[in-house]
Amino acid sequence: MFSGASTFADAVDGAFLFILVISVALLVLITFLMIYFVIKYNRKRHKKAVNIEGSLPLEILWTVIPTILVLAMFWYGWYGYKKIRDVPEDAMVVQVSGQMWQWSFTYENGLVTDTLYVPVDTPVRLNLISLDVNHSIFIPAFRVKEDVIPNRTNFTWFQATNVGSYDIACAEYCGLLHAYMYTKVVVMEEEDYSQWFVTASAEMDAGEPEEIES
Amino acid sequence: MANGTLYMPETEPNYLDYRGRFKGILGWILSTDHKRIGLLYLYSMGLFLTVGIFFGFMMRLELIAPGKVIIEPQTYNSFFTLHGIIMIFLFIIPGLPAVFGNFFLPILIGAKDVAFPRINLLSWWLFAIGGGLAITSVFLPGGPADTGWTFYVPYSIRSTTNVLPAAFAAFILGFSSILTGINFVTTIHRLRAPGMDWFKMPLFIWSLYATAWIQVLATPIIGITLLLVAVERLFGIGLFDPALGGDPVLFQHLFWIYSHPAVYIMILPAMGVISEIIPVFARRTIFGYSFIAFSSLAIAFFGSLVWAHHMFTAGMSDTGRFVFSLLTFLVAIPSAIKVFNWIATLYKGSIQLAPPMLYALGFIFLFSIGGLTGLMQGALSINIHIHDTSFIVGHFHYVMFGGTGFGIFAALHYWLPKMYGRMYNEKRAKVGFWVLITGFNLLYFPMLVMGWLGMPRRYYDYLPEFHVYHFISTIGSWILITGLLIMAVNLILGVRRGAKATDNPWGGETLEWRIQTPPTHENFHEIPVITGGPYEYKINENGQEEKKYEEVT
Amino acid sequence: MSNHESHENHVTGYGVYLLVWLGLLMLTGITVAVAGIDFGRITITVALLIAAIKSWLVLTIFMHLKFEDTTFKIFVFVAVITFVVFIVLLFADYLFM
Amino acid sequence: MSSGDHTAHVHRDDYGSRMGMWLFLFTELILFGGLFLIYAVYRFMYPTEFHVAAMELDTVFGAVNTIILLTSSLTIAMSITALQRNRKTLSLVLQFATILLAISFMVNKYFEWGAKFGYGLYPGSEMLLDKPSGEILFFGLYYTMTGLHGLHVLIGIVFIGIIMYQVWIGRVHSTNYVRLESAGLYWHLVDIIWIFLFPLFYLII
Structure with missing residues (x-):
């Protein structure tokens, strides 16, 4: 389990751990019984089989218990998911555009970058648009992923909890250089971010070619 | 079941020697005998499987280290596309129904053939043509398709590669699958031997019945969807293309309306095979017959309602995601019921760990891992993180290869002596199994781990932190292929030179073990009258072993 | 196998077919006439309802479903339900966008 | 039954044949079903564009074709009764009438499509591409669905036609008419599809 760096990493990891523990327990149980029966009732030792046609109580038992377990899993998954979808009203908005095979990020004042810079502990809403084919923005450390699809405006959001630099990958196959559609999200302290933002915006206003505002 | 043998010894030639209207190869490719058609599928599938393995092997080799190792990105993208198309449409979907369903469905219900023998032959021809087209598209100008087997728009509309032949191939193969489904449903309704009511049918038949319904009711959707992609490419008609206002997500809906149930077309018959094998080698009746039978129908039904869990990150509405996640979890229940009943069947049996049984138990182990990792993806929050990562790749190989693949291998080891009248080397078969399962886990388990760590799928290259997992995985692929080779060589040697198999080498109780080995052209001299259930083991009560094969003189 | 051969001898008279045909033409007339009137949101429902009735007539009489045994009726039911379920689940997504 | 090497398998199962045919019809139903799903979604997404685009279609063409198909359904159904009553000639006449009606349906369709192509309303045409997305999709679906139906x-x-020949030479007759029934079933399905296509394309308000 690798450490998460966003507010909902805990909910995702918790659900994962919950299902993992149940799964391992079930797998061990199934495998153990299989091996145990194969040894204990091996034809060499156990020549005469006993015909047991079934047992209703057992069938009910192993229908009801899995049902309860999967419903619990479902609820746990939904609980974490709600957090991923409920974007705070005051979130800072960045528009993400995907195109073969690069990302670009447009800030509210029109500033465009190819690396995502965000302040720590601040909700950031990403509006996702695609200029050509399907892509998917994937930030493993934040447990965030949402497809970027032409003719649709999907969204996702996150709130980073740790300062640092994290990978952004494209998770939806998009052709030749799909595997190289990587960039970074840089999480900075509030002050550092403001400073960066002011400088970068000033540079933009000075007229960097690709960052002209319309 | 009926007592005694059901043929007149030495009066009729077996189906392999039988001389119909045509001789030689024509006697095969124009034969309407369900057994010969089953073997036609077996051979053609073996061929396609080899090609599919080649592509998989090359991909794994490329991924042994970061950066370019042997092939270019474009080649790699084509390879995973072809690997997917071939393995899914040409190997796993037809695998059990078309080979073993064709061969044993009529025999197991006491019939002489399927309901529509000529349509059955047509299915194989369509299969061969579709497969041929898929393979040919590789060599046509433009290069092999590079869209992934999912053909997602708009990439599949924009790609300049041979998407058209690949989509047409899948369309034709879909037709082949539909015709098989129609044939099986009608056969099961109409041609059961007297006395074989629904609850005296072997469980393999139940699984084939459920499968056939999915084939009939879901396959047309993929047919029309891929046809529309073709039409869009050919005539520029606006249907899915976002440039013309279309919605790419709608394509994904339609694609998965078929392709998710298709997963159950793949796995259900394998579950049926396991339900046949376990009672035979535990020498006792199956535990909870009707629960296993009905869980097949339940899986077929619920399985048709969960397609959109392939699209949890595609931007569906929250309601949509809620509904599909909930339904997805419900599918787990009938699958769990099956596993528990199989385990319970081992209890107080008299277990013989012959190769088919070994493969069946291997199936349960690997399928359980596949199923349990499926639960993780059903949970929405986890799905968001692991969607489109190698976790998914690992998961579906556990289900499709560890499940269906091992089901096919189990069926091969179980039924091949009946089909060819010869026995393979059992010791070598077991060695093959252990090599195979070791390689399998080395190959696919690392994928689960690195998927959780954030390794996306369909990647030609990767970050250095994933190197160790990819390296282990590639080593695993070599061991896996060694295991496959041991198995294949052993089976082929067995078929060609093995000791003669008796009529009932495993001591089974279902009808196929009551007829001649190999079966006669007509299967039964006289249609049997069925009196008991399929797994009533009485012969073992004196504790004696069945004679497996006669020494070759 | 049980005897399903009852259908084999069933012959539908020309008169029945003609009546059904007239009914179908009338329904077509109604649906065209009604199309001019705007019922708002239920317009499409009315049109589809009439189409459903017409299909029902064709299915039961022209296609002899009425005289087939239960198995066939269950089959048709399953096929139609499957399609309806596809629509409903598809709109579980689109309706709540 | 089969190509000669199955002599002992010869059994006739009309019930089974009909079952097979019905199952095949379900696949056809779902095949068109996929298109209806697409139609439903796009209509939901672009209600006004669909309304405007539907105005371009001529209700008279649609209505006439509906009547033609309904009548052809009648004739093929009656031809079965005729054959059951051992009136071969009448049955052949009715089958022939069905074919003629089917051909007139196609002729009608030809003129309808021809007129659209004539003034530049066809897939990929400039006139169409200038229209809003919803209308492009409407016409995309219109050409695909009526085209696929026309193919059917x-x-x-x-x-x-094949069955007519078989009735003519006496292979299909008053006690063995399941093939004519199958042809009838197929034809009625083609009719049912049209029953839905007609209001969805020509009548929507």
């Missing part, structure tokens, strides 16, 4: 009409003509 053509297949139906061939199918019924």
Whole structure:
């Protein structure tokens, strides 16, 4: 389990751990019984089989218990998911555009970058648009992923909890250089971010070619 | 079941020697005998499987280290596309129904053939043509398709590669699958031997019945969807293309309306095979017959309602995601019921760990891992993180290869002596199994781990932190292929030179073990009258072993 | 196998077919006439309802479903339900966008 | 039953044949079903564009074709009764009438499509691409769905033609008419599809 760096990493990891523990327990149980029966009732030792046609109580038992377990899993998954979808009203908005095979990020004042810079502990809403084919923005450390699809405006959001630099990958196959559609999200302290933002915006206003505002 | 043998010894030639209207190869490719058609599928599938393995092997080799190792990105993208198309449409979907369903469905219900023998032959021809087209598209100008087997728009509309032949191939193969489904449903309704009511049918038949319904009711959707992609490419008609206002997500809906149930077309018959094998080698009746039978129908039904869990990150509405996640979890229940009943069947049996049984138990182990990792993806929050990562790749190989693949291998080891009248080397078969399962886990388990760590799928290259997992995985692929080779060589040697198999080498109780080995052209001299259930083991009560094969003189 | 051969001898008279045909033409007339009137949101429902009735007539009489045994009726039911379920689940997504 | 090497398998199972045919019809139903799903979604997404685009279609063409198909359904159904009553000639006449009606359906369709193409309303045309997305999709669906339906009409003509020949030479007769029934079932399905296509394309408000 690798450490998460966003507010909902805990909910995702918790659900994962919950299902993992149940799964391992079930797998061990199934495998153990299989091996145990194969040894204990091996034809060499156990020549005469006993015909047991079934047992209703057992069938009910192993229908009801899995049902309860999967419903619990479902609820746990939904609980974490709600957090991923409920974007705070005051979130800072960045528009993400995907195109073969690069990302670009447009800030509210029109500033465009190819690396995502965000302040720590601040909700950031990403509006996702695609200029050509399907892509998917994937930030493993934040447990965030949402497809970027032409003719649709999907969204996702996150709130980073740790300062640092994290990978952004494209998770939806998009052709030749799909595997190289990587960039970074840089999480900075509030002050550092403001400073960066002011400088970068000033540079933009000075007229960097690709960052002209319309 | 009926007592005694059901043929007149030495009066009729077996189906392999039988001389119909045509001789030689024509006697095969124009034969309407369900057994010969089953073997036609077996051979053609073996061929396609080899090609599919080649592509998989090359991909794994490329991924042994970061950066370019042997092939270019474009080649790699084509390879995973072809690997997917071939393995899914040409190997796993037809695998059990078309080979073993064709061969044993009529025999197991006491019939002489399927309901529509000529349509059955047509299915194989369509299969061969579709497969041929898929393979040919590789060599046509433009290069092999590079869209992934999912053909997602708009990439599949924009790609300049041979998407058209690949989509047409899948369309034709879909037709082949539909015709098989129609044939099986009608056969099961109409041609059961007297006395074989629904609850005296072997469980393999139940699984084939459920499968056939999915084939009939879901396959047309993929047919029309891929046809529309073709039409869009050919005539520029606006249907899915976002440039013309279309919605790419709608394509994904339609694609998965078929392709998710298709997963159950793949796995259900394998579950049926396991339900046949376990009672035979535990020498006792199956535990909870009707629960296993009905869980097949339940899986077929619920399985048709969960397609959109392939699209949890595609931007569906929250309601949509809620509904599909909930339904997805419900599918787990009938699958769990099956596993528990199989385990319970081992209890107080008299277990013989012959190769088919070994493969069946291997199936349960690997399928359980596949199923349990499926639960993780059903949970929405986890799905968001692991969607489109190698976790998914690992998961579906556990289900499709560890499940269906091992089901096919189990069926091969179980039924091949009946089909060819010869026995393979059992010791070598077991060695093959252990090599195979070791390689399998080395190959696919690392994928689960690195998927959780954030390794996306369909990647030609990767970050250095994933190197160790990819390296282990590639080593695993070599061991896996060694295991496959041991198995294949052993089976082929067995078929060609093995000791003669008796009529009932495993001591089974279902009808196929009551007829001649190999079966006669007509299967039964006289249609049997069925009196008991399929797994009533009485012969073992004196504790004696069945004679497996006669020494070759 | 049980005897399903009852259908084999069933012959539908020309008169029945003609009546059904007239009914179908009338329904077509109604649906065209009604199309001019705007019922708002239920317009499409009315049109589809009439189409459903017409299909029902064709299915039961022209296609002899009425005289087939239960198995066939269950089959048709399953096929139609499957399609309806596809629509409903598809709109579980689109309706709540 | 089969190509000669199955002599002992010869058994006739009309019930089974009909079952197979019905199952095949379900696949056809779902095949068109996929298109209806697409139609439903796009209509939901672009209600006004669909309304505007539907105005371009001529209700008279649609209504006439509906009547033609309904009548052809009648004739093929009656031809079965005729054959059951051992009136071969009448049955052949009715089958022939069905084919003629099917052909007139196609002729009508030809003129309808021809007119659209004539003034530049066809897939990929400039006139169409200038229209809003919803209308492009409407016409995309219109051409695909009526085109696929037309293809089925053509297949139906061939199918019924073959059966006519078999009735003519006496292979299909008053006690063995399941093939004619199958052709009939197929033809009625083609009719049912049209029953839905007609209001969805020509009548929507």
